[in-house]
Amino acid sequence: MSLPCFKPVRYYLSSEKHLYHAINNIFGFYPGNIFLYKLAFLHKSVGTETSGGSKVNNERLEFLGDAVLDAVIADYLFKTFPTRDEGFLTEMRSKIVSRVSLNKLAQRLGLESLIQLVANSTNVYRSCQGDAFEALIGAMYLDKGFRFTRKILLDRVIKQFFNIDELVRLEVNFKSRMIEWSQKEKKVITFVVADEIGTGYRKQYVVDILLDGETLAQGRDYSIKGAEQSAAEKAWANLNGEPAANEA
Numbered sequence: 574m575s576l577p578c579f580k581p582v583r584y585y586l587s588s589e590k591h592l593y594h595a596i597n598n599i600f601g602f603y604p605g606n607i608f609l610y611k612l613a614f615l616h617k618s619v620g621t622e623t624s625g626g627s628k629v630n631n632e633r634l635e636f637l638g639d640a641v642l643d644a645v646i647a648d649y650l651f652k653t654f655p656t657r658d659e660g661f662l663t664e665m666r667s668k669i670v671s672r673v674s675l676n677k678l679a680q681r682l683g684l685e686s687l688i689q690l691v692a693n694s695t696n697v698y699r700s701c702q703g704d705a706f707e708a709l710i711g712a713m714y715l716d717k718g719f720r721f722t723r724k725i726l727l728d729r730v731i732k733q734f735f736n737i738d739e740l741v742r743l744e745v746n747f748k749s750r751m752i753e754w755s756q757k758e759k760k761v762i763t764f765v766v767a768d769e770i771g772t773g774y775r776k777q778y779v780v781d782i783l784l785d786g787e788t789l790a791q792g793r794d795y796s797i798k799g800a801e802q803s804a805a806e807k808a809w810a811n812l813n814g815e816p817a818a819n820e821a
Contacts, residue, residue: 580700592687599682600729605716609634613708616690616701617747631708638711641719646670653737663799669731670741671806675703678734684709747805751782754812761785764801780804 589607596610597603603608613634620630646669650662677685679685679702688705714722717737748764755762761784768779770793780800790811792803 584762595683595687599684600713600725602717602725604712606712609712609716610709613638613712614684614687614689614705616688616705618691619689631705634708634711634715636711637714638707638709641714641722642707642710642726643668645723646731648723649727649731663796665737665740665795667794667799667802668743669735671803672700672703673806673810675706676700678730679703679706681734682706691748746802747809750809751805753808755784764804766797766800767791782808783807 575696589611592607592610592614606630612629613629613631617628617630617632620628622628623768643666646666647662654662654665684705685702687700690701706781710722713725751762754760763783763785764784765781766778767781770777770779777793777795778797778800779791780797780803781788781791782801782804783789790804790807792800792805792807794803
């Protein structure tokens with residue numbers, strides 16, 4: 574499938590030429606509905622609320638993009654590693670789509686300059702870059718469809734920014750890191766299943782990680798183990814004051 578790279582007529586009439594140009598530079602295509610992409614970069618800190626109570630920011634697109642990204646990565650890994658078990662595939666997916674990894678990816682793509690948020694608040698909203706990337710995927714999916722989005726993700730993201738062989742060798746166990754840290758600091762770390770969302774194969778687990786009884790972070794995944802890793806990863810970043818750029 575070839576990707577359209579011509580400038581649409583609306584490009585010449587739009588006040589959002591810089592965003593048209595940025596998306597084309599990053600992904601090699603011009604948006605159809607530019608306002609979806611504009612919304613993808615609108616952080617909740619500067620979002621608005623309609624008279625009906627609806628919030629205008631990128632959180633809904635982030636939710637959608639997260640699901641699309643998970644589906645594409647799961648399919649890619651399933652076909653790339655036909656003999657590996659579910660545990661290996663889950664761990665590999667986590668290495669690619671973790672909040673830390675997506676934050677770093679967003680920086681490498683140059684998305685930071687496109688995000689609209691309260692000035693000097695990047696360290697406060699440490700996940701804003703990865704969130705914006707997921708929202709961008711959600712916008713792309715609504716604008717261009719799943720097949721188009723899948724091709725962009727595989728050709729422009731996975732193949733260019735991830736070394737799968739290195740990821741296989743990479744050991745990233747944030748739960749173990751948190752437990753080792755708590756023992757060294759004489760703190761009590763507890764992982765608690767706080768909620769279960771959905772049923773059957775769509776069921777997801779929500780896990781809270783508690784530090785001396787206080788909630789430090791929360792993670793969600795289709796397995797308890799995955800949710801624990803997600804929570805531990807966020808907690809590790811919080812404890813170390815790591816901005817998105819240091820996440821891998």
